[in-house]
Amino acid sequence: MHDLVEEFEITFNQIHQHLKELNGFPKNDNFVELLQHSKLKHSVVRVHFDQLKQYAKLRNAIVHERISGDYYIATPHEDVVHHLKSIKKTLEQPPEALTFATRPVLFFKTDTNLLHIMEAFGQHGISQFPIYDETRCFSGLLTNDGIVRFLAQRADNGDISLLHAEASDVLACEKHANVQFLSTTASVFDLEERFETSLNENKKLKAVILTETGQPDELPMGIVTTWDLIKVDRRDQDIS
Missing domain, CATH: 3.10.580.10 (CBS-domain)
Structure with missing residues (x-):
């Protein structure tokens, strides 16, 4: 379970970094705010917008509402981690315009x-x-x-x-x-x-x-x- 949480956090942070890049590293780098701005410009974000908002809530629950040690109030399902990695891969290697x-x-x-x-x-x-x-x-x-x-x-x-x-x-x-x-x-x-x-x-x-x-x-x-x-x-x- 700890491995899943770690994979989720790492992947989520990498997506957060990509959103910063897509928006020119603004002062306000709140994940959901960046998501809103990116949604207007990029189809990849637009298609996955609702899911990424839900993943942001899960991430906040994992980071800010940990009960103790490795005991989390919420943990990601394996399918969620897999899907998050898929979104990250598309952001890293977007298809060519051609x-x-x-x-x-x-x-x-x-x-x-x-x-x-x-x-x-x-x-x-x-x-x-x-x-x-x-x-x-x-x-x-x-x-x-x-x-x-x-x-x-x-x-x-x-x-x-x-x-x-x-x-x-x-x-x-x-x-x-x-x-x-x-x-x-x-x-x-x-x-x-x-x-x-x-x-x-x-x-x-x-x-x-x-x-x-x-x-x-x-x-x-x-x-x-x-x-x-x-x-x-x-x-x-x-x-x-």
């Missing part, structure tokens, strides 16, 4: 004919495509909304021919899209942090593009939108 990205990424060049891109919209059911210039540097996101604006502008000018229209022409009509880049080795925590930060800054993040080292002059190996983040929660729920 796990939740759309792959492979279909992208086009700035001089790609618009009719070809519109055909791809219909075939793949995708609402946006990354566009790259001749140096393979990211130029912007071409979206179905951007195409509608482009067509409306052409119609106003009395020119509805698309024979010679290119991706670059539509990009000129696109609203500025907030797109960020991460390396393919980034964790799901890094990914969620980007979306959370943009939300706090009131700058909607349209997509995160994953490249080999996280630079915009590298070809995309994965793309993540807010819709893809739903897969993060679902995966963690399945694991739990």
Whole structure:
């Protein structure tokens, strides 16, 4: 029984340390407070939030309400210790962001004919495509909304021919899209942090593009939108 209590305490303290790290080591490092803050940003914590709150109560009972010596008012079940270790392992080794990205990424060049891109919209059911210039540097996101604006502008000018229209022409009509880049080795925590930060800054993040080292002059190996983040929660729920 003493071994179980010791394992529980050690594992709980390690999780506490991870929560501090996730929150930038704030002055108020109360476990439940850190849990509340982390829940808003990270799916792993969100999924296990209620269980971790209960484990915090058990930990307090073990530490602060010990009757004498090795006699505890409450002791953890073996399954509880096993589950706590599982949560700790996920916090230590979170899945890579690439796990939740759309792959492979279909992208086009700035001089790609618009009719070809519109055909791809219909075939793949995708609402946006990354566009790259001749140096393979990211130029912007071409979206179905951007195409509608482009067509409306052409119609106003009395020119509805698309024979010679290119991706670059539509990009000129696109609203500025907030797109960020991460390396393919980034964790799901890094990914969620980007979306959370943009939300706090009131700058909607349209997509995160994953490249080999996280630079915009590298070809995309994965793309993540807010819709893809739903897969993060679902995966963690399945694991739990």
